[in-house]
Amino acid sequence: MKQLFVLDDKKRTSPIKVLLNVLLVCILLVAVFWLSLSAINVTFDFSFLGNFQVRIWQGFLMTVFLSLASLILSLIVGVLSAVGQNSKILFFRYLCNIYVGFIRGTPLIMQIYLFFYIVGTAWGIENRFIAGVIILSVFEGAYIAEIIRGSLLSIDDSQLEAAKAVGFTKMQTTRYVILPQLVARTLPALTGQFASIIKDSSLLSMIAVIELTQTMREISATTFKLFECYLFLGILYLCLTLPISFISKRLEGAFNYEN
Amino acid sequence: MKIEFYGLVKQFDDDRVILKSIDFCDDIHTLAIIGPSGGGKSTLLRIIGGLILPTAGEIYVDGEKVSADENELQKYRKNIGYVFQQGGLFRHMTAIENITVPLIKVHGYSKEQAEERAGELLGRFGLLEEGHKRPAALSGGQQQRVAIARAIAAKPKMLLLDEPTSALDPEYTTEVLDIIHELKQQGIDFIIVTHEMGFARHACDKVAFLCDGQLMEYGESSRLFNQPETEQFRTFLGKLLEWNV
Ligand SMILES: Nc1ncnc2c1ncn2[C@@H]1O[C@H](COP(=O)(O)OP(=O)(O)O)[C@@H](O)[C@H]1O
Ligand SMILES: [Mg+2]
Numbered sequence: 001m002k003q004l005f006v007l008d009d010k011k012r013t014s015p016i017k018v019l020l021n022v023l024l025v026c027i028l029l030v031a032v033f034w035l036s037l038s039a040i041n042v043t044f045d046f047s048f049l050g051n052f053q054v055r056i057w058q059g060f061l062m063t064v065f066l067s068l069a070s071l072i073l074s075l076i077v078g079v080l081s082a083v084g085q086n087s088k089i090l091f092f093r094y095l096c097n098i099y100v101g102f103i104r105g106t107p108l109i110m111q112i113y114l115f116f117y118i119v120g121t122a123w124g125i126e127n128r129f130i131a132g133v134i135i136l137s138v139f140e141g142a143y144i145a146e147i148i149r150g151s152l153l154s155i156d157d158s159q160l161e162a163a164k165a166v167g168f169t170k171m172q173t174t175r176y177v178i179l180p181q182l183v184a185r186t187l188p189a190l191t192g193q194f195a196s197i198i199k200d201s202s203l204l205s206m207i208a209v210i211e212l213t214q215t216m217r218e219i220s221a222t223t224f225k226l227f228e229c230y231l232f233l234g235i236l237y238l239c240l241t242l243p244i245s246f247i248s249k250r251l252e253g254a255f256n257y258e259n
Numbered sequence: 260m261k262i263e264f265y266g267l268v269k270q271f272d273d274d275r276v277i278l279k280s281i282d283f284c285d286d287i288h289t290l291a292i293i294g295p296s297g298g299g300k301s302t303l304l305r306i307i308g309g310l311i312l313p314t315a316g317e318i319y320v321d322g323e324k325v326s327a328d329e330n331e332l333q334k335y336r337k338n339i340g341y342v343f344q345q346g347g348l349f350r351h352m353t354a355i356e357n358i359t360v361p362l363i364k365v366h367g368y369s370k371e372q373a374e375e376r377a378g379e380l381l382g383r384f385g386l387l388e389e390g391h392k393r394p395a396a397l398s399g400g401q402q403q404r405v406a407i408a409r410a411i412a413a414k415p416k417m418l419l420l421d422e423p424t425s426a427l428d429p430e431y432t433t434e435v436l437d438i439i440h441e442l443k444q445q446g447i448d449f450i451i452v453t454h455e456m457g458f459a460r461h462a463c464d465k466v467a468f469l470c471d472g473q474l475m476e477y478g479e480s481s482r483l484f485n486q487p488e489t490e491q492f493r494t495f496l497g498k499l500l501e502w503n504v
Binding site for chain 2: 156158159161162163164165166167168169172176177180181184257
C-alpha cells in the first residue's frame, strides 16, 4: 500500500502511480477552491467569456508579441551588459554593475512607473507597446546579464588553455569552445527567463498597455465576474508558460554534457 | 629535436620567481622532467609549448627562435601536441570531435580525412567503441588516451605531456604509459613531466631534474638515477623510495 505513494529508487515511476497521486492533488485543490468559494456564495459561470472572444484573443496576442519583442531586446541588453561587466574599461564595468544592481534590487512596478515617466514623458515615446517593450527589456536584461555572466565565469581555464594548445586562434576559440559551452549553459536558464518575461509583462497593465491582464481586468470590471475572469487568465498564462518550462527542462537534459 | 634555452626566467604577477635563469642546450628525443611539486615543471613545459611567455630569456627549437608575437606563437603551437594532467579535452565535444575539429579548423583537413585519421588513432588506442562519447562518459584512462590521440593526430614535431597519469587510478596508469612508450618506438619526440620514476628511467633517454626553479641535474637517464650528484636529487629519490614495496 505504502509503495503506491512514495518515490522508489527506480528510474521511472509507473504511470498508474503518477496518475493516482496527481489525481489526489487535483482533488485536494478543487476541494479547497470549491469550499472557499461556496463559503461566499459564488457559483461559476464561464459562458459570458464567449462574448469577449475577440478582445481576449487580442490581449493574448498582445502579451505574446510584447514578450517576444522584449525577449529579443532584453537578450541584446543582457549580452551587452554581461560583456560590459567583464570589460577592462572601468567606465563600462561600473556602468553595467550599477545598472544590474539597481534593476535587480528594485521592484518592477516601481521601475514601470519611474521609467514610464522618463521614457513616455521626457523622451516622448507615446506608443505604449514600444514604451512597454523598452521598460520590460531594461528590467529583464539585468537578469539575463547575470545568467550570462555566471556561465562565462564557469568556463574553465583548462578549456581555454586546451584551445590554445590545439592551435585555435582567438576567434576559433570563441567560435568552437566558448560559444558552444556558453549556449549549453545559458539556454535552459534563458528559456526559463522567457517564462518570467511573459508573467512580468502583466505588470505593464499598470501603464494601460492593453495586454492579457489589462483586458481581463476591464472585462471583470464590466461583468463583475471576478473569479471566472482571473481563473481563466491564470489558465491562459499557463498555456504559455508550461510548454516553455517543459522545453527548458528538456534543454537542460540535452545540453548536460557534464555527466 | 634540438632544444635551447638561454637565461630563461619566469615570474608571475605576485613577484615570486618560479624559474630562475635556466640554460639548456641538447638534441633530445625523449626527455623526462622530474622534480618536487611546485618546482616549476609545468611552468617550464607551458613555456616550451608556447602557452605562456617567459619573463626573460630565449628559446630555440631546431634553431628557430620561439617568438613572443601571438600570431607567430599560434603557428608555433600548431606544430606541437600537448597533453594536460586532466581536463584537457573539450567537454562539449565527443572523443571523435575532439580529434577532428582541430584537424579540420587548424590543419585544413577535409571532414573525411579528419574522420579517417581519428578512426585510425582511436582504433590503435583501443577506443573504437568510445568515439561518440563525451569526456564525462569516459574513464580517466580513456580520456588521457583520447587526449594523446588528439595531440598526435596532426603529426606534430614534438609532443609535450604534463603529468598525463597523475590524476589516474593506478590501474589506468599503465595503459597510458604503454601508449606513450609505443609512440617512442614510432620515433615521436616527446618531453614528459612525470612522477613515474620507472618510466622516466627506462623509457626516456634523458632526464632533467628541476627543483626550486633551477635545472639541478641533467643527463642520460641511466646515469642520472645511478649516480645522483646533488643533495636535492638524492633527497627527492629517497623520498620516492621510502614506501616502495
Ligand atoms: N598562473 C600562475 N600565476 C601565479 N603563480 C603560478 C601560476 N602558475 C603556477 N604558479 C606558481 O608557480 C609555482 C610552480 O608551479 P608549477 O610550474 O605548476 O610547478 P610543478 O608543475 O613543478 O608542480 C607554484 O608555486 C605555483 O603556485
Ligand atoms: Mg605541475
